[in-house]
Amino acid sequence: MTKQEPFPRRVRERMAKTGQKHGAARRRLPPAAGEPGWVHQPQHSDEQVVERTGRTWNQWREVIDAGPGRGAAHAAIATFLEQDHEIGGWWAQAVTVGYERITGIRAAHQRADGSFEAGVSRTLPLDGTALRAGLLDESDRADLLGGLASALRSKPTSKAVRLGVDEGVVLFTFDPRPDGQVRVSVTHSNLPGPAAVEHWKAFWGEWLQALHEEAGDDGT
Numbered sequence: 001m002t003k004q005e006p007f008p009r010r011v012r013e014r015m016a017k018t019g020q021k022h023g024a025a026r027r028r029l030p031p032a033a034g035e036p037g038w039v040h041q042p043q044h045s046d047e048q049v050v051e052r053t054g055r056t057w058n059q060w061r062e063v064i065d066a067g068p069g070r071g072a073a074h075a076a077i078a079t080f081l082e083q084d085h086e087i088g089g090w091w092a093q094a095v096t097v098g099y100e101r102i103t104g105i106r107a108a109h110q111r112a113d114g115s116f117e118a119g120v121s122r123t124l125p126l127d128g129t130a131l132r133a134g135l136l137d138e139s140d141r142a143d144l145l146g147g148l149a150s151a152l153r154s155k156p157t158s159k160a161v162r163l164g165v166d167e168g169v170v171l172f173t174f175d176p177r178p179d180g181q182v183r184v185s186v187t188h189s190n191l192p193g194p195a196a197v198e199h200w201k202a203f204w205g206e207w208l209q210a211l212h213e214e215a216g217d218d219g220t
Helices: 007-018 021-029 047-055 056-068 076-084 090-102 129-137 138-144 192-215
Strands: 117-123 150-152 161-165 168-174 182-190
Touching: 021 150, 047 056, 047 090, 056 076, 056 090, 056 182, 076 168, 117 192, 129 138, 129 168, 138 150, 168 192
Parallel strands: none
Antiparallel strands: 117 182, 150 161, 161 168, 168 182
């Protein structure tokens, strides 16, 4: 019996043969028999998806396979779930992403357009308004980011701050807590692949840790 090539390699071979982009090649090439049932873990547990939608991940996989199928675009699957199975918009999207990860259409941290995204967050004992103001100011931002080259991509009046950097786009959001702290979330999108995700996830995790320590509290 001929040994089955790993799924990522078959995707690359299809891209070379057809000229398709990565996302399209993944959608047209489902995992072969004999590979693990789940190519990637979904972002929510079975218990969560059952509680919110009434079905397990494997049940949703069967439903979608029998409906739009693995060759369908992300929007078509989400619309099918929302209209034919009456799942609310947010969970229709979540189930679609989970299905895409399970079947190998979408890798971990991968968006529907084929790019990748890294995200980290942390509650910090500091003034979120002051941090936001520092990120908006070009000079202060250079100090805050340790010299990382960046360009403001959002309006000064926006609640979130969006920056363009050498590799991708970074979005900072600020969620004030009742105890005076702030939950800072960093989402780094438009990344080229998993290696970039790991690099920037570590970078922003260390950045949040440094802010925590500078605020005078090195706890978690």
